[in-house]
Amino acid sequence: MENTVNLNSVNLVNADSLQFIKTLPESSVDLIATDPPYYRVKACKWDNQWKSEEHYLSWLDELLSEFWRVLKPSGSLYMFCGSRLAADTELLVRNRFDVLSHIVWTKPHGPWMRQNKExxxxxxxxxxxxIFAAHYAGPYKPQSNEWSETRNLLKQNVFSPLISYFRVARESLGVSSKAINEATGTSMASHWFSGSQWQLPGEKHYKQLQCLFEKIAAEKQRVSLLERGHSSLVDNWQILDRNYRDLLKEYDYLRRPFSVTAKVPYTDVWTYAPVAFYPGKHPCEKPAEMMEHIIQTSSRPGDLVADFFMGSGATLKAAIKHGRRALGVELERERFEQTLAEINT
Ligand SMILES: C[S@@+](CC[C@H](N)C(=O)[O-])C[C@H]1O[C@@H](n2cnc3c(N)ncnc32)[C@H](O)[C@@H]1O
Structure with a gap:
């Protein structure tokens, strides 16, 4: 490995990516957006490094195992591939990651227009x-509704002192839902006295509940446990609600970022024009707009974005533009130096 350059939050390395990635700690990268050689699509030396397709795919698989190791559990992978080996590549990714989309990038113009069709x-x-994938592998894949269920459990846990105050008061007197709903003119019994959809009653309804519980307690010669004043319940609720919001913020931060709108490509078919020729252009340079779309959809400001096949640095330039930290690896010295100079200016 040679020529490691630290540019504060930008780290560009002139090295073989497979060798270099082994030096990275596990769970250290938030987003990998990378465009490895497609194998014998370009005449360049770097696209013809393997003696057979089998060797190429086994190299790719080794690389994917390292991607899995360095990606955070909430991280995302965007792996570019050519149409010929797309199926093989997707299967390799699927063996290690949770494949979420197979995106087709179409171009409004290209060599297909110049072909002799006949x-x-x-x-x-x-x-x-x-190939767009999340970090989790098959058997450990979270269920699709797990996120909201967990948020709900978190809520029940935080509010449990108030939830049990109401539950115990009701159970001790055996008050029915019908009696609660009739006394308050609502159908809120399941919200005020259960865990899953729990809500604190307003003052008017709470007073009606206290009257009902006192009446039933007198009939049964017992005491009502709904004895606290409403304002003390509200004070208690405000503290618990603050805790709940803090926990939710932390919990949501651990979730894989993903945000699209109607203004950006939100389906799995993307149309971006290829980068127009200019002297010094990389033969596989990806459109800046497309890379910005990936970065903005699947990372947050300050996240570490890695491209292990940096080329022109399109991924990293987009990452830097949007306030992400950037890690790039490029094998060819000349290309590395060109990209380094471009990013440095
Ligand atoms: C398909 S191009 C990437 C182009 C890039 N997406 C862009 O927008 O410019 C692949 C790049 O990976 C580099 N490369 C090939 N094998 C590599 C390896 N083993 N380690 C690091 N870089 C490698 C090549 O030199 C080439 O620049």
Whole structure:
């Protein structure tokens, strides 16, 4: 490994990515958006490093195992691939990650327009693919509603002192839902006296509940446990609610970021024009707008975004522009130096 350059929150490395990634700690990267060689698509030396497709795929698999190790549990992977090996690549990713989308990147123009159509013997491959995956592997995949269920359990846990105050008062006198609803003219018994949808009654309804409970307690020659004043319950509720909001903030932060709107590509078909030629252009340079879309959808400001096949640095330039930390690895010295100079200026 050579020429590690630290630029505060930007770290660019001239190295072989597989060797370099092994030096990174586990669970250290928030987003990997990377575009490895597609294998024998370009005439460049870097796209012809493997003696067979089998060797290429086994190298890719080793790389994916390292991606899994360094990605945080809430992290995301965007793995570019060509249409020819897209199925093989997706299967490799699926063995280690939770594949969420197979994105098709179409281009409004490209070499397919210049083809002699009549000489084709199969459909011309005009798209590139992006496998989008979350960190979790198959058997440990969270259920789709697990997030909201956990938030609900958290709420029940935090508010349990108040939830049990109401529950115990009701159980001790055996007050029915019908009696509660009739006395208050509502159908709120299941909200005030259960855990899953619990709510604190307002003052008027609480006083009606106290009257009902006192009447039933007198009939049964018992005491009503609904004896606290409403304002003391509200004080208690405000403290618990603050705790609940703090915990939710922490909990939500651990969730994999993902945010799209109607103004950005939110389906799995993306259309972006390829980067126009300019002297020094990387043959596989990805459109800045597309990389910004990935960064903004799947990371937060301050997150660490890594591209282990940096090329022109399109991923990292987008990451830096949006206030993310950036880690890039590039094998070829000349390209590395060009990208380093561009990012440094
Ligand atoms: C498909 S291109 C990436 C282009 C990049 N997405 C962009 O927008 O410019 C792959 C890049 O990975 C580099 N590369 C190939 N093998 C590598 C390896 N083993 N380690 C690090 N970089 C490698 C190549 O030199 C090339 O620049």
């Amino acid at each position: 000489s084709l013997r199969a459909f011309f491959p005009a798209t590139e693919r992006i």
